[in-house]
Every structure is written in structure tokens, then in C-alpha cells.
Amino acid sequence: MVEERRATLKDVAAASGVSRATVSFVLNDTPNQTISEVTRTRVLRVVRELGYKPHGIARALREGSSRIVVLFIESGLEGNYSRSYIRGLDEELAAHDHVLVVRHGPTGPAAAEQVLGAINPRAVLRFGEAYRTGHGPEDSGGDGLAAYTGLQLGFLAERGHTVIALALPDDAPLGEVRRTFARRAADALGLPPLRDLTVPWDRAAATAAVEAFRRAEPAVTAIAAHDDDVALRVVTGLHDLGLRVPGDCAVIGFDDNEYGALFTPPLTTVHIDAEGHGRVAARTVLGLPGDDVAPASAQVLTRQTV
Structure with missing residues (x-):
């Protein structure tokens, strides 16, 4: 199947009998340009007929500061x-009609200066900040990392688990933040440390x-994992030790990566x-209302590991 060629500014100009600059002036409603209403109407009609859409990336790079949003994602996140x-x-x-530029890796001043020296974005977002700010334990009934951690532990507590472990990877950049939220949630639920x-x-x-953990903490009946990747490694470790999940130890993941559903047994997790x-963040950056893109509430996907 041959993909239909996208109409260009040149195509619109040729069909309208005007220059590309005139088409640009009409589309951008550029002030101080003496363009007749007849010409403006003709250009807009051709735009509709050809299905022309301005190239967002080209416009963003051309305008520089108005249509680029930069997102920094810290290593390990x-x-x-x-x-x-x-x-x-x-x-x-x-x-x-905005463009997203994602920078993975260091997010310090030097890295930021390198990016911001090349472009002048409309906004800069730092992904890790969503974990550190605005997500306190007081939000246990709402949205955010603290609330999701409370949901994860609360699910285990509702099923009778009281002695619970928090499983973290050995390289979690925000592991202490997660540990703090988990401990506060456990306190709120009346669970032991x-x-x-x-x-x-x-x-x-x-x-x-x-294996070493099971020897040191035999009273633990459930493990709440940092994410599904960690949870699946725990389930695999328990299986390799000849232990049953959830018979000998329950495991719950976090941030449903969809692979857990294909595992045996399928992984219970927080979705x-x-x-x-992300959509709400975009609306916020653009100063637009976000009620129609509000995220769905987090939920536990109950499978077979709890």
C-alpha cells in the first residue's frame, strides 16, 4: 500500500496562486500584512481541500521558545x-502543535545548561520531581507515589498480612523516598515496621x-516490590528455592508492566x-484545562501471587 503524500506549504502556495510567505502569513494570522480578504479566503479553502497541516517539529524549531517542552529523566527512573x-x-x-524533547541521564545544572543553551523551550519538566514533591503521605486517599504505596500495602493488610517486606533494587535512585512513603503507610495501617x-x-x-532474607526474616508472609521487575525477580527467586507463591510467601508488584500477566503464577500488581x-502535565504546561484528560484512579490488578 502506497502511503499518501502529505501536502506541503509549497503545494498550498501553488494551488492558491500565491507565495509560500503569503500562505504562512495567512495561517499564522501575522499582523501588519496587507493581504486581501479574497486571497485569505482562497488560501484557507485550499488548505482545507488539500488537508494541509503545519509540520509541528519544523515550526517548533523555527520558533524556538514557543513550542518546545523539555523533559529531563534522571538515570535509573x-x-x-x-x-x-x-x-x-x-x-x-x-x-x-508542540514538540517534546526528552533528555535521559544527568539532570544537574551542567546537563540543563547544555540543553537550554541549544534551545529556548516553553517549559522544562524534571521527571524525578514528581516523586519528591507533591506526593506526601497525607495524600493517601488521592493521587501520587505515597497514595499508590499505601494502596499496595493496604491490599496486603486487607488479606491478613502483617509482617511485610519492601523489596527494592540495589540501584534505585529514589529508593529512600519510596522507603519513607512505605514506612509511613505501614504506620497509618497499624502494621509493624x-x-x-x-x-x-x-x-x-x-x-x-x-534465600538469605528468608533465613533472617522467617515471619514475613508478603513482599511489596518497588516495581514489577523487582517483583518478578523475587517470584523467580522463591521458585528457585522450591517455595510456593503465594502459599509460602505472597508477592505484589507495582506499575503494571504487562509482562507480569504472562508469568506463572500471574503477578498481582498496582496499575x-x-x-x-503525562496528558495532564502537558495541559498544565500549556495553561489549558485538564478535566477531560484526568487520569483514572490507580487500582490493584488481582492475579495469583497474593
Whole structure:
């Protein structure tokens, strides 16, 4: 199937019998230009007939400061949530003729200066700030990381688990933030202090860590994981040790990566509408109302590991 060629500014100008500059003046409603109403009407009619749409990226780069939004993502925060968030942010900005530029890696002053020295964006967002600010434990009934952590632990508590571990990867950049929210949520639920479990990436090392943890904390009946990747390594480690999930130990993931549903047993997890969060962020940056793109409430997807 041959893809239909996209109409260009040159096509509109040729069909209208005017210059490309005139077409641009009409489309941008440029002030101080003496363009007759007849010409303006003809150009707009041709635009509709050809289905011409301005190229958002070209316009953003040309205008520089008005149509570019930069998102910094700190090393170690790449994952399902960030990917979904970027998708929502990007699609919503594009729908309003803006362009998203994503910078992965260091987010310090030097990195920011390097990017901002090349372009003058409309706004700069830092992904990690959503974890550090505006998501306090007082939001347990609302939106944010603290609330989602409370939802995860509350699900275990409702099923009779009281001695619970929080499983974190050994390289979590915001692990202490997550640990703080989890401990506060446990206090609010009347649970004893959470046990800490660090899970390496390597399968053999992860299994060894789970085995050592089981020996040191035999009273733990459930493990709440930092995300689904960590949860699946815990489930694999328990399986390698000949233990049953959830019979010997329950496991709940976080930030549904969809792979957990394909696992045996399928992973119970917390699903978060990250794409919706990205859309709301885009509307906020653009100064537009976001009621119609409000994210769905987080929910626990009950499968077979709890």
C-alpha cells in the first residue's frame, strides 16, 4: 500500500496562486500584512481541500521558545511508568502543535545548561520531581507515589498480612523516598515496621538474596516490590528455592508492566494511569484545562501471587 503524500506549504502556495510567505502569513494570522480578504479566503479553502497541516517539529524549531517542552529523566527512573508518561505527554503536546524533547541521564545544572543553551523551550519538566514533591503521605486517599504505596500495602493488610517486606533494587535512585512513603503507610495501617529486602538484577544473586532474607526474616508472609521487575525477580527467586507463591510467601508488584500477566503464577500488581498523568502535565504546561484528560484512579490488578 502506497502511503499518501502529505501536502506541503509549497503545494498550498501553488494551488492558491500565491507565495509560500503569503500562505504562512495567512495561517499564522501575522499582523501588519496587507493581504486581501479574497486571497485569505482562497488560501484557507485550499488548505482545507488539500488537508494541509503545519509540520509541528519544523515550526517548533523555527520558533524556538514557543513550542518546545523539555523533559529531563534522571538515570535509573526509566521504566514502564516513565515510558507511559512520555507517551501521554508527547501525544497531548503534539495535539496542541508542540514538540517534546526528552533528555535521559544527568539532570544537574551542567546537563540543563547544555540543553537550554541549544534551545529556548516553553517549559522544562524534571521527571524525578514528581516523586519528591507533591506526593506526601497525607495524600493517601488521592493521587501520587505515597497514595499508590499505601494502596499496595493496604491490599496486603486487607488479606491478613502483617509482617511485610519492601523489596527494592540495589540501584534505585529514589529508593529512600519510596522507603519513607512505605514506612509511613505501614504506620497509618497499624502494621509493624517493614522489613527491607534488596534484590540484585542477576538471577543467581537475586535468588541468593531472597534465600538469605528468608533465613533472617522467617515471619514475613508478603513482599511489596518497588516495581514489577523487582517483583518478578523475587517470584523467580522463591521458585528457585522450591517455595510456593503465594502459599509460602505472597508477592505484589507495582506499575503494571504487562509482562507480569504472562508469568506463572500471574503477578498481582498496582496499575497506574501514567499516560493520563503525562496528558495532564502537558495541559498544565500549556495553561489549558485538564478535566477531560484526568487520569483514572490507580487500582490493584488481582492475579495469583497474593
